[in-house]
Amino acid sequence: STFKIITAASGLEQKVIDGSYTITDNGIIKIGPYSFSNWYYTQYGRTEGPVNVVKSISRSNDIFFYKLAEMLTVKRLSETAAEFGVGQVLGIDLVGEETGILPTEVWKEKNVGEKWYLGDTFIYGIGQGYLLTTPLQVDSWDETIANGGTLYRPHLLKKGKPESIRAKFLSETTIALIREGMVKACSDGGTAYPLFHFT
Numbered sequence: 001s002t003f004k005i006i007t008a009a010s011g012l013e014q015k016v017i018d019g020s021y022t023i024t025d026n027g028i029i030k031i032g033p034y035s036f037s038n039w040y041y042t043q044y045g046r047t048e049g050p051v052n053v054v055k056s057i058s059r060s061n062d063i064f065f066y067k068l069a070e071m072l073t074v075k076r077l078s079e080t081a082a083e084f085g086v087g088q089v090l091g092i093d094l095v096g097e098e099t100g101i102l103p104t105e106v107w108k109e110k111n112v113g114e115k116w117y118l119g120d121t122f123i124y125g126i127g128q129g130y131l132l133t134t135p136l137q138v139d140s141w142d143e144t145i146a147n148g149g150t151l152y153r154p155h156l157l158k159k160g161k162p163e164s165i166r167a168k169f170l171s172e173t174t175i176a177l178i179r180e181g182m183v184k185a186c187s188d189g190g191t192a193y194p195l196f197h198f199t
Helices: 004-013 039-044 053-058 062-083 105-111 118-125 135-146 172-185 193-197
Strands: 023-025 028-031 034-037 049-051 164-166
Touching (some): 004 062, 004 172, 034 118, 062 118
Antiparallel strands (some): 028 034
16 A cells, blocks of 8 residues: 555656545445445445545545556656666665566556556555555655655665765656645544554
């Protein structure tokens, strides 16, 4: 679900949605014999009604991100993910860094031998399916939101001036909305809030 941050950024940056845009969570989407549910519906049989991008991040709402990914298409979502460093080495000063997998329609045809389906897009939008990222990439895209929109080359030890891979490629509005959702995810009612109550 950490990839939902990139899906949100893609939708906001490409003007597919804005902060007031809502999608109604009915708990489940059905396409032919296939069902795609929200975790809250699967676990508790409950829905969340209209959700915007901030609430969808704070509640990790799968329905919102299924539908947003569909509106974006795999092509545009992968283009945004690439801007965040997904599917490539970030150049940390350690050997063995992996690229992961940044899926596209062409990648699936070549590696799986099948065309890309709408269901693939749905689960890609929530960070599942053929997407494969490294912990370093996840940390880097979170850091990009935290620092105001610059992707930096990671280093094991601090040395010299930080090296930017991609500077200020997100709008202030996009950063503010995603940050708000992330903060609310860690607040009362957010999906991460129970993690703050370990005894």
